[in-house]
Amino acid sequence: MSKTLFDKIWDEHVVTEIEGGPDVLYIDKHLIHEVTSPQAFGGIEKRGISVFRPDRVVATPDHNVPTINQHLPIKDELSRFQVNKLTENCERHDIQLYGLNHPYQGIVHVIGPQLGITQPGMTIVCGDSHTSTHGAFGSVAFGIGTSEVEMVLATQCVMQPKPKKMRITVDGKLGKGVTAKDVVLYIISKVTASGGTGYFVEFAGSAIKSLSMEGRMTVCNMSIEMGARGGLIAPDETTFEYIKGKEFAPKGADFDKAVEAWKLLFSDEDAVFDKEIAFDAADIEPMITYGTNPGMGTKVNGSVPSLNEISEGNRNSFSKAMNYMDLKPGEALIGKKIDYVFVGSCTNGRIEDLREVANFVRGKRKASGVTAWIVPGSKQVEKQAHEEGITEILEEAGFQLRQPGCSACLAMNEDKVPTGKYAVSTSNRNFEGRQGPGARTMLASPLTAAAVAVKGEIVDPREVL
Amino acid sequence: MGIAKFVTIQSTAVPLPIENVDTDQIIPARFLKATTRDGFGENLFRDWRFNEENEPIKDFVLNDSTYKGKILVAGKNFGSGSSREHAAWAVHDYGFKVVVSSFFADIFKNNALNNGLLPVQVTAGFLNEIFEAIKQDPTTKFEVNLQKQSIIISSLGAREHFDINPYKKECLLNGFDDIDYLLNIKDKIEAFEQARV
Numbered sequence: 191m192s193k194t195l196f197d198k199i200w201d202e203h204v205v206t207e208i209e210g211g212p213d214v215l216y217i218d219k220h221l222i223h224e225v226t227s228p229q230a231f232g233g234i235e236k237r238g239i240s241v242f243r244p245d246r247v248v249a250t251p252d253h254n255v256p257t258i259n260q261h262l263p264i265k266d267e268l269s270r271f272q273v274n275k276l277t278e279n280c281e282r283h284d285i286q287l288y289g290l291n292h293p294y295q296g297i298v299h300v301i302g303p304q305l306g307i308t309q310p311g312m313t314i315v316c317g318d319s320h321t322s323t324h325g326a327f328g329s330v331a332f333g334i335g336t337s338e339v340e341m342v343l344a345t346q347c348v349m350q351p352k353p354k355k356m357r358i359t360v361d362g363k364l365g366k367g368v369t370a371k372d373v374v375l376y377i378i379s380k381v382t383a384s385g386g387t388g389y390f391v392e393f394a395g396s397a398i399k400s401l402s403m404e405g406r407m408t409v410c411n412m413s414i415e416m417g418a419r420g421g422l423i424a425p426d427e428t429t430f431e432y433i434k435g436k437e438f439a440p441k442g443a444d445f446d447k448a449v450e451a452w453k454l455l456f457s458d459e460d461a462v463f464d465k466e467i468a469f470d471a472a473d474i475e476p477m478i479t480y481g482t483n484p485g486m487g488t489k490v491n492g493s494v495p496s497l498n499e500i501s502e503g504n505r506n507s508f509s510k511a512m513n514y515m516d517l518k519p520g521e522a523l524i525g526k527k528i529d530y531v532f533v534g535s536c537t538n539g540r541i542e543d544l545r546e547v548a549n550f551v552r553g554k555r556k557a558s559g560v561t562a563w564i565v566p567g568s569k570q571v572e573k574q575a576h577e578e579g580i581t582e583i584l585e586e587a588g589f590q591l592r593q594p595g596c597s598a599c600l601a602m603n604e605d606k607v608p609t610g611k612y613a614v615s616t617s618n619r620n621f622e623g624r625q626g627p628g629a630r631t632m633l634a635s636p637l638t639a640a641a642v643a644v645k646g647e648i649v650d651p652r653e654v655l
Numbered sequence: 656m657g658i659a660k661f662v663t664i665q666s667t668a669v670p671l672p673i674e675n676v677d678t679d680q681i682i683p684a685r686f687l688k689a690t691t692r693d694g695f696g697e698n699l700f701r702d703w704r705f706n707e708e709n710e711p712i713k714d715f716v717l718n719d720s721t722y723k724g725k726i727l728v729a730g731k732n733f734g735s736g737s738s739r740e741h742a743a744w745a746v747h748d749y750g751f752k753v754v755v756s757s758f759f760a761d762i763f764k765n766n767a768l769n770n771g772l773l774p775v776q777v778t779a780g781f782l783n784e785i786f787e788a789i790k791q792d793p794t795t796k797f798e799v800n801l802q803k804q805s806i807i808i809s810s811l812g813a814r815e816h817f818d819i820n821p822y823k824k825e826c827l828l829n830g831f832d833d834i835d836y837l838l839n840i841k842d843k844i845e846a847f848e849q850a851r852v
Contacts, residue, residue: 205843206843211823
């Protein structure tokens with residue numbers, strides 16, 4: 191019987207089906223971090239059991255770490271306690287930890303792929319909704335809650351109802367200045383922030399295939415922002431090339447053997463999806479969000495929708511968002527003054543993103559009214575940025591280069607955008623207060639963010655390339 | 656270990672007619688630094704409930720004594736965004752046993768069910784009826800019966816059936832826990848591992 195890529199991977203991991211209930215799904219890799227794991231460790235200890243397969247778990251602190259002076263003890267008492275708790279739990283249960291001063295530390299979804307931990311055909315979970323990032327490699331990867339983290343620690347399995355399948359195809363050639371981030375913001379603006387709920391999404395088509403692994407990760411990363419359980423892309427030569435030589439990837443003959451198996455990971459030609467959507471790459475322009483969920487986005491040279499473009503049922507939410515963002519329906523976005531620019535996060539904190547920003551700002555200077563933060567996704571990204579001279583370019587342009595972590599994406603640490611200030615951010619969520627209480631977030635690509643940092647206001651990157 | 660058994664709820668309800676209530680609103684990230692599951696109710700909807708000076712914002716529904724009860728009724732797509740289970744803990748810890756909406760985000764739904772908090776998904780029409788009934792009379796009582804999978808607006812007798820996975824229903828009614836279930840089939844899991852090598 192013909193199968194989708196998702197079915198092939200999922201079905202191969204089903205330990206048993208519960209009648210009228212969820213599937214018991216075996217998990218190949220379990221990534222953990224300091225914020226959503228302590229209660230899970232507490233749970234298994236209360237049950238008097240140990241971690242079932244510690245060699246399948248990898249840990250790193252990222253959500254709640256400072257991005258300056260990481261060599262010093264963490265100042266915030268609660269954060270320090272939480273990060274220390276992760277260290278203790280990993281030591282006690284024999285789990286590989288890349289701690290704050292380890293050369294492999296970083297945002298969990300940046301380090302997995304970078305170290306070759308993430309591989310095609312795997313099931314991967316983490317107590318973080320952006321686990322969908324790993325789907326870029328053709329794996330079934332999704333975020334789970336803490337009770338489920340406990341479940342996986344205890345049994346290496348998770349109970350999940352099998353989601354429905356959707357395929358989103360983007361064919362054609364992307365225009366100048368249009369990046370993976372624009373593709374995914376465009377898709378979400380069309381599908382809406384809840385349009386993918388209940389589905390696992392396969393991204394396909396020539397425009398998706400043309401993306402680098404970094405770009406594919408950006409797209410899959412944001413599948414959750416349309417409500418989808420996860421997103422994935424069939425692996426191909428781009429994937430294999432990226433994995434080759436990575437620390438934990440198979441080597442030599444083992445690698446060749448693995449590639450043979452990975453080549454079978456695609457949706458069969460006549461496989462049936464519960465829903466199919468297609469877009470034309472030529473319609474996609476540089477995007478930016480204006481509202482308080484990632485579905486509220488438009489082309490950067492466009493305008494906030496006017497009230498009559500919003501369906502009646504959505505007007506309350508729309509007005510609430512406009513009020514929070516202090517924007518007027520119908521208002522043009524170009525020229526809007528911006529106070530903060532944040533480049534980083536599991537969406538856009540990889541080396542390619544930093545390169546893109548550096549290429550643009552080389553020889554330029556950020557606008558005087560803008561605070562620009564660049565937060566590398568991992569210690570390895572940070573090191574690479576130093577080696578490639580990116581750090582120097584960014585510093586000369588007046589950007590503050592900080593140390594790896596989730597940082598202002600969710601503002602759990604001190605990296606907060608002040609109340610009422612506008613931030614153009616390469617992260618994934620523009621929710622109320624996401625980047626700090628009262629902060630006004632507008633999501634965009636690293637290229638757009640760089641252009642905005644230099645101009646001090648919203649600008650179409652194509653106009654200044 | 657188990658969770659508390661879910662019993663039929665008869666209660667007034669608290670209306671939150673806002674759509675896309677994301678988990679950053681339910682519990683902002685800066686309150687996720689705890690290492691236990693307790694006490695999150697205190698910061699439920701923190702930035703909608705309190706201003707910068709930590710004074711209650713009067714017109715937010717949780718600060719209005721007219722509305723109380725064990726049932727939270729919210730607009731569509733409740734619980735979107737982050738996977739933080741702290742959101743489900745916060746709603747439950749505050750005292751809610753049921754959340755009603757016309758649509759729930761997947762991860763929130765799983766997290767709620769794993770903590771004995773029942774997500775009741777109703778049609779958009781019935782959700783409006785509920786909001787209208789509370790607007791007319793904030794003391795309107797509702798009955799949520801998990802065994803019968805029904806929600807009733809008691810004064811009007813209006814009733815709607817809701818869906819729930821039969822396995823999860825049994826778990827909630829009996830206070831069973833997924834981990835106990837999985838620990839009981841550990842030999843199956845080990846056999847699965849053996850077969851894959």
